[in-house]
Amino acid sequence: MKVAKFGGTSLADAKQIKKVTNIITSDPERKVIIVSAPGKRHDNDMKVTDLLIELGEKRLNNEDVQDVLQFIVERYRDIATELGLDEHIVETIEKDLRQRTDYDPSHEGVFMDQIKAAGEDNNAKLIAHYLTHLGHRAQYVSPKTARLYVTDTPGNAQVLPETYDHLYELRNKDGILIIPGFFGYSKSGRIVTFPRGGSDITGSIVAAGVKADLYENFTDVDSVFSANPNVVDHPTPIKRMTFREMRELSYAGFGVFHDEALIPAFRSNIPVCVKNTNNPDGSGTMIESEREYSENPVIGIAAQKGFATIYVRKYLMNREIGFGRRLLEIIEDECISYEHIPSGIDDTSVILEADQLTKEKEETIIRRIKEELEVDDAHIEKGFAMIMLVGEGMHETIGIAARATKALAKENINIDMINQGSSEVSLSFAISEEDADKAIRGLYGEFFAAKDVLQ
Numbered sequence: 001m002k003v004a005k006f007g008g009t010s011l012a013d014a015k016q017i018k019k020v021t022n023i024i025t026s027d028p029e030r031k032v033i034i035v036s037a038p039g040k041r042h043d044n045d046m047k048v049t050d051l052l053i054e055l056g057e058k059r060l061n062n063e064d065v066q067d068v069l070q071f072i073v074e075r076y077r078d079i080a081t082e083l084g085l086d087e088h089i090v091e092t093i094e095k096d097l098r099q100r101t102d103y104d105p106s107h108e109g110v111f112m113d114q115i116k117a118a119g120e121d122n123n124a125k126l127i128a129h130y131l132t133h134l135g136h137r138a139q140y141v142s143p144k145t146a147r148l149y150v151t152d153t154p155g156n157a158q159v160l161p162e163t164y165d166h167l168y169e170l171r172n173k174d175g176i177l178i179i180p181g182f183f184g185y186s187k188s189g190r191i192v193t194f195p196r197g198g199s200d201i202t203g204s205i206v207a208a209g210v211k212a213d214l215y216e217n218f219t220d221v222d223s224v225f226s227a228n229p230n231v232v233d234h235p236t237p238i239k240r241m242t243f244r245e246m247r248e249l250s251y252a253g254f255g256v257f258h259d260e261a262l263i264p265a266f267r268s269n270i271p272v273c274v275k276n277t278n279n280p281d282g283s284g285t286m287i288e289s290e291r292e293y294s295e296n297p298v299i300g301i302a303a304q305k306g307f308a309t310i311y312v313r314k315y316l317m318n319r320e321i322g323f324g325r326r327l328l329e330i331i332e333d334e335c336i337s338y339e340h341i342p343s344g345i346d347d348t349s350v351i352l353e354a355d356q357l358t359k360e361k362e363e364t365i366i367r368r369i370k371e372e373l374e375v376d377d378a379h380i381e382k383g384f385a386m387i388m389l390v391g392e393g394m395h396e397t398i399g400i401a402a403r404a405t406k407a408l409a410k411e412n413i414n415i416d417m418i419n420q421g422s423s424e425v426s427l428s429f430a431i432s433e434e435d436a437d438k439a440i441r442g443l444y445g446e447f448f449a450a451k452d453v454l455q
């Protein structure tokens with residue numbers, strides 16, 4: 001049995017949905033299907049999830065919601081009409097959206113999760129309806145019925161362990177099962193969404209739960225490439241990669257697959273295949289536990305912008321017992337997570353995602369570090385990008401760091417920090433945000449210029 005997830009680009013309009021249903025019905029093994037909300041039809045378009053966020057925010061600000069609500073209904077109406085479905089399904093969707101808009105807005109996060117989940121939920125109902133309309137045995141399955149239980153943490157759901165046993169029972173259900181991605185239910189019966197892009201996570205959880213033979217992730221590119229195709233022209237396609245490599249690369253900026261989506265499949269040892277809805281016969285990229293890596297120590301280069309560092313300097317910091325703990329406690333008190341902590345003898349930098357910082361949080365953190373830790377200097381710098389080189393073979397290959405720094409120097413790029421993960425499957429650099437694309441192209445030229453397909 002296969003679990004197949006179709007992303008927003010694969011479901012953006014009726015034409016795409018027809019391709020998707022052809023893919024589903026062309027293989028009887030594709031029994032459990034996870035769908036996203038309709039995504040962008042072209043570069044200047046908006047994803048339904050973004051429209052829903054606009055709707056929710058308007059309601060929270062007591063602004064008129066009718067226009068945006070109607071706009072969303074029209075997106076579904078266009079799809080339904082072109083698929084030859086009757087008005088009834090559109091009325092059902094409109095009623096659902098109105099009910100969600102009327103939901104108690106007193107808890108912002110809980111309210112927004114109700115709204116955001118509408119994109120996937122209604123799309124799943126529509127697609128199940130279309131498959132039935134075509135004469136196939138198919139049914140919509142709510143994450144509530146499937147008992148896909150998650151933590152009660154709005155916008156940041158984590159799956160609860162008992163969910164996997166519940167999902168196994170899906171195997172007994174009849175026909176093709178269409179499950180909305182991106183959200184689960186808390187034990188108290190509330191909708192809770194995963195982070196953005198989280199339908200990939202649903203797919204992986206469901207694949208692990210039903211013990212699928214394969215988790216297929218359908219998107220709009222032929223494969224995962226060794227660098228972002230929007231930055232490098234025709235980057236090398238990756239045929240095979242490991243879970244660890246994909247997790248590191250997704251975390252570091254490969255938008256094609258959510259970094260949190262690897263773990264459920266990895267733990268259950270279910271291979272993942274990234275494929276193109278527009279070219280389903282292509283081989284795509286296989287993600288598995290192991291790969292042969294002797295020829296290609298580096299498999300990919302990713303970049304992520306939007307980092308800040310909290311820089312702290314104190315003479316004899318290295319001798320002060322508990323300094324690191326107290327520093328991190330101050331950051332924890334502001335509910336901020338960090339990514340890396342490169343350190344010297346008398347100084348340390350805490351690297352974190354800048355969008356977690358508000359002006360008040362910044363002031364509190366710096367004031368407390370100065371007062372409580374009696375440091376010589378503490379300040380925050382923003383505008384960093386993290387560049388990551390990833391590859392299973394890197395730990396066995398001498399000279400990767402030297403080649404990377406030389407390539408960056410050739411592009412005249414200043415390196416603010418170097419970090420080699422202890423797993424040695426990755427090597428990362430902090431550089432200025434405006435140099436990120438140049439750095440990717442420089443590193444790509446160094447490590448991939450002569451290669452065709454990576455496996």
Ligand SMILES: Nc1ncnc2c1ncn2[C@@H]1O[C@H](COP(=O)(O)OP(=O)(O)O)[C@@H](O)[C@H]1O
Pocket residue numbers: 006007008009010036039197218219220221223224225226227228229230253254255256257
């Ligand atoms: N290294 C990469 N390999 C492939 N695609 C990438 C990479 N980095 C970024 N992307 C982008 O990811 C996009 C697919 O992800 P996404 O838009 O989330 O798709 P979906 O709507 O199917 O969930 C591609 O169109 C591509 O522009």
Ligand SMILES: N[C@@H](CC(=O)OP(=O)(O)O)C(=O)O
Pocket residue numbers: 006007008009036037039047049050119181182195196197198199200
């Ligand atoms: N629709 C949600 C969840 C998701 O995974 O979407 P997509 O498959 O289009 O990345 C989002 O936009 O975040």
